Amino acid sequence: MHIKLIFRVLGVLLMLxxxxxxxxxxxxxWFKDYSYPAFLLxxxxxxxxxxxxxxxxxxxxxxxxxxxxFVITALFWTVLGLFGALPFLFSESPNLSFTDAVFESLSGxxxxxxxxxxxxxxxxxxxxxYRQQLQWLGGIGIIVIAVAILPMxxxxxxxxxxxxxxxxxxxxxxxxxxxxxxxxxxxxYLMLTVVCALCYWAAGMTLFDAIGHAYATVAIGGFSTHDxxxxxxxxxxxxxxxxxxxxxxxxxxxxHFTSWRDRKLRQYWYDPECRFYLKVIAATTVVTVGxxxxxxxxxxxxxxxxxxxxxxxxxxTTGFGxxxxxxxxxxxxxxxxxxxxxxxxxxxxxxxxxxxxxxxxWKQGVRxxxxxxxxxxxxxIKLGNRAVxxxxxxxxxxxxxxxxxxFAIMFLILLATGLDFITSFSAVGACxxxxxxxxxxxxxxxxxxxxxxxxxxxxxxxxxxxxxxTLLVLFTPMFWRR
Amino acid sequence: MHIKLIFRVLGVLLMLxxxxxxxxxxxxxWFKDYSYPAFLLxxxxxxxxxxxxxxxxxxxxxxxxxxxxFVITALFWTVLGLFGALPFLFSESPNLSFTDAVFESLSGxxxxxxxxxxxxxxxxxxxxxYRQQLQWLGGIGIIVIAVAILPMxxxxxxxxxxxxxxxxxxxxxxxxxxxxxxxxxxxxYLMLTVVCALCYWAAGMTLFDAIGHAYATVAIGGFSTHDxxxxxxxxxxxxxxxxxxxxxxxxxxxxHFTSWRDRKLRQYWYDPECRFYLKVIAATTVVTVGxxxxxxxxxxxxxxxxxxxxxxxxxxTTGFGxxxxxxxxxxxxxxxxxxxxxxxxxxxxxxxxxxxxxxxxWKQGVRxxxxxxxxxxxxxIKLGNRAVxxxxxxxxxxxxxxxxxxFAIMFLILLATGLDFITSFSAVGACxxxxxxxxxxxxxxxxxxxxxxxxxxxxxxxxxxxxxxTLLVLFTPMFWRR
Ligand SMILES: [K+]
Ligand SMILES: [K+]
Numbered sequence: 001m002h003i004k005l006i007f008r009v010l011g012v013l014l015m016l017x018x019x020x021x022x023x024x025x026x027x028x029x030w031f032k033d034y035s036y037p038a039f040l041l042x043x044x045x046x047x048x049x050x051x052x053x054x055x056x057x058x059x060x061x062x063x064x065x066x067x068x069x070f071v072i073t074a075l076f077w078t079v080l081g082l083f084g085a086l087p088f089l090f091s092e093s094p095n096l097s098f099t100d101a102v103f104e105s106l107s108g109x110x111x112x113x114x115x116x117x118x119x120x121x122x123x124x125x126x127x128x129x130y131r132q133q134l135q136w137l138g139g140i141g142i143i144v145i146a147v148a149i150l151p152m153x154x155x156x157x158x159x160x161x162x163x164x165x166x167x168x169x170x171x172x173x174x175x176x177x178x179x180x181x182x183x184x185x186x187x188x189y190l191m192l193t194v195v196c197a198l199c200y201w202a203a204g205m206t207l208f209d210a211i212g213h214a215y216a217t218v219a220i221g222g223f224s225t226h227d228x229x230x231x232x233x234x235x236x237x238x239x240x241x242x243x244x245x246x247x248x249x250x251x252x253x254x255x256h257f258t259s260w261r262d263r264k265l266r267q268y269w270y271d272p273e274c275r276f277y278l279k280v281i282a283a284t285t286v287v288t289v290g291x292x293x294x295x296x297x298x299x300x301x302x303x304x305x306x307x308x309x310x311x312x313x314x315x316x317t318t319g320f321g322x323x324x325x326x327x328x329x330x331x332x333x334x335x336x337x338x339x340x341x342x343x344x345x346x347x348x349x350x351x352x353x354x355x356x357x358x359x360x361x362w363k364q365g366v367r368x369x370x371x372x373x374x375x376x377x378x379x380x381i382k383l384g385n386r387a388v389x390x391x392x393x394x395x396x397x398x399x400x401x402x403x404x405x406x407f408a409i410m411f412l413i414l415l416a417t418g419l420d421f422i423t424s425f426s427a428v429g430a431c432x433x434x435x436x437x438x439x440x441x442x443x444x445x446x447x448x449x450x451x452x453x454x455x456x457x458x459x460x461x462x463x464x465x466x467x468x469x470t471l472l473v474l475f476t477p478m479f480w481r482r
Numbered sequence: 483m484h485i486k487l488i489f490r491v492l493g494v495l496l497m498l499x500x501x502x503x504x505x506x507x508x509x510x511x512w513f514k515d516y517s518y519p520a521f522l523l524x525x526x527x528x529x530x531x532x533x534x535x536x537x538x539x540x541x542x543x544x545x546x547x548x549x550x551x552f553v554i555t556a557l558f559w560t561v562l563g564l565f566g567a568l569p570f571l572f573s574e575s576p577n578l579s580f581t582d583a584v585f586e587s588l589s590g591x592x593x594x595x596x597x598x599x600x601x602x603x604x605x606x607x608x609x610x611x612y613r614q615q616l617q618w619l620g621g622i623g624i625i626v627i628a629v630a631i632l633p634m635x636x637x638x639x640x641x642x643x644x645x646x647x648x649x650x651x652x653x654x655x656x657x658x659x660x661x662x663x664x665x666x667x668x669x670x671y672l673m674l675t676v677v678c679a680l681c682y683w684a685a686g687m688t689l690f691d692a693i694g695h696a697y698a699t700v701a702i703g704g705f706s707t708h709d710x711x712x713x714x715x716x717x718x719x720x721x722x723x724x725x726x727x728x729x730x731x732x733x734x735x736x737x738h739f740t741s742w743r744d745r746k747l748r749q750y751w752y753d754p755e756c757r758f759y760l761k762v763i764a765a766t767t768v769v770t771v772g773x774x775x776x777x778x779x780x781x782x783x784x785x786x787x788x789x790x791x792x793x794x795x796x797x798x799t800t801g802f803g804x805x806x807x808x809x810x811x812x813x814x815x816x817x818x819x820x821x822x823x824x825x826x827x828x829x830x831x832x833x834x835x836x837x838x839x840x841x842x843x844w845k846q847g848v849r850x851x852x853x854x855x856x857x858x859x860x861x862x863i864k865l866g867n868r869a870v871x872x873x874x875x876x877x878x879x880x881x882x883x884x885x886x887x888x889f890a891i892m893f894l895i896l897l898a899t900g901l902d903f904i905t906s907f908s909a910v911g912a913c914x915x916x917x918x919x920x921x922x923x924x925x926x927x928x929x930x931x932x933x934x935x936x937x938x939x940x941x942x943x944x945x946x947x948x949x950x951x952t953l954l955v956l957f958t959p960m961f962w963r964r
Contacts, residue, residue, distance in 0.1 A: 154854060330897060330900060334894055338894065367880075368877060368881075368951065369955050369960070372636060372951060373549065373961055394846070394875060397876065397879030397882070398846055398849075401843050401846075401847065401882050412813050421904050469854060478855055
């Protein structure tokens, strides 16, 4: 472990993060909402802490190695989550406890979008802006980590995306690849956000709402500046724009990069993960809309808009709402909720277990059955034309098992805090999948639940965002042994 | 596929099964409950059908091959389940519909022990005896299939238990091994039942109750001749006897065989699966009893007896009851319910995913983490001193994933039939784990739920009992292709 190097990286991260507290100050001054002192105070504390970590080690030059990668990835969300909570703590409106402030901040940064705040429409603009921006920052962090770091670490089968670069850089040195990849991805992310914001603006949102919702859409975050979420705007055009950008943001950003660079749109369809993702969206939309019409819950036009919007929002794990889908008939709320366990593609801002893993689990299930019938056949699992190694196969099964078991344990703990069955089940699901809204007591917000439950859910959000293993590995004595 | 051979085996099975309808006739005549015509009629139909399948092919001499093994294993429970329902259909008391009769029969044969009948204490003795005997017959079927057939088929990693016998018999010819193994196992099963019955009798049960409960205990079935189950006897001695035999019956019968043959009790402790099983029972008992004392639900003595009995009964998936554990505080009902997902050891009469699979999933989870930290290390998974092959590892992950996904889908279907969340969740869990009692509406019995739900649950019981893959494989076109 390169402790000094980790301190230096952490220092840089905190100083960079402190700079992101300046735009809310500007927003506050522009709207005259008098909340800027909270941001300035948070800025000074964060910047000073960053400087404190960075200064003694500013001239350290070492390459990051695998083990450091785990620590930095985990620190990215935990430390930034804590410092990101400062403005909520210092601000008078909303008046949040320490637990609530950390919950809101982590929920933003992990792009979960579960909120403890009600009465959004009455909040200072700077706080509203800050929440949206937190998601946007979390979003780019996720993409860079998912595309540049996790493949190197080999978390949950993500070595699948490891580029076979020859030479000494291949194995454990991460630095060169990170910088180069991060730039390309950031550019795409920025472009997508700008286009999304312009579309929203053109469709009738105020510029403030347009930027804020573009942040939360592209980050698959789901925070809104209104309690009624996207439903506030009551516009099919805005719903359509939102759906398009949620679906786009749920696609692997490395795929966006190559498709746009090569100007070949059909690459989206040739990519097995993306194709499966689009097919699942189409199929589940048909089920949802069909069942809404069949049960006469809505007229067919409403059924189409409400059904497809909610489905896309839940499946991609965005968590925007236009209606209360939790009161839809029979199995529909759970059906939608299940789709969030799949979530977006690997390397996107989406949560859940990721499309490629679900696809691999499916293919492996089929292979297990084939093996029973033909015990001596050698059957390879393929993604497109590429055979997937057994090592990846095992890692994906492992991911699935540990994901389900973590879910089951946290569900039990939430029950132990006294929450009811549906609330516990869905709160853990909504947080581990980085979805946001749940069912039951947490359908609208998380303000009414117990403090212990909130901390468990914070852990769930981190677990989901850190692809389970990145976090769990830090709790093993083995990791810390030299 | 050897259709003729399968017909012959099916014919023999049905004729043998028809003979098991004679003891209830004797019971009926002894107790003068006037129910014997139902059994006689069922006997004639079953025997005639068996003869009809057997007669044309009685001189067929072929070796069973892998593919036939799947069909016969699946037919064992489905066909016997259907014919086993005949006495319930023909009997006037209880007056069951076709759905209920099949549900009760399948629930007995798969040793699930979920019942649709209330008022057991008023039923004819012959029917009560028949229910218990169904479980006992199912129990021996499970053991023989699990020890002799599943390892050959390689279902869910069970090739782990394949004895490395050299020569041409090794691969796909099942017949010689089945006969020889079945005899040894049956003897142990019989011995265990006789000893259990004698203990119950000595402890104060009537001979009728002692035999009936010994059947259901050794089969890990959980049917009782009283609505109050084991609680009816209100005796700590009977509870203690029951616990001992539930724990014994949850152990691999092949292990019983070798330990008793070699007169070496410590083999139980040297067996990694058995040791893990005993440790988990000890640990979960401490949690259960401790929490009951901590919450002052019972005095410490009651807490010990009720807590440990219910825990052992649920964990081994027996489903006997002495109290209503579903009203215990907070997370305890779900905690107990979770343990049933582990269930008994492979090759026992227990349900659930089986101890060895949980142990392997755990070891593989640890290995995945080690691999993250030491990406280039070659790490073998060991059970005792034996390294477990990657093929088995993958099959176990596969089993786990398909088990969880099947659970999730059937849960959704039960919600769609209009059942509430807890009932749907626990009914599917109780049936796929072959546990029996659930929570919510199905805590005591399954009489009040809808017909469609009952058929889904029948499927769940079969799925659990057939180790998921044995049943699923039959639904693939691949299996039926020549
Ligand atoms: K979200
Ligand atoms: K049972």
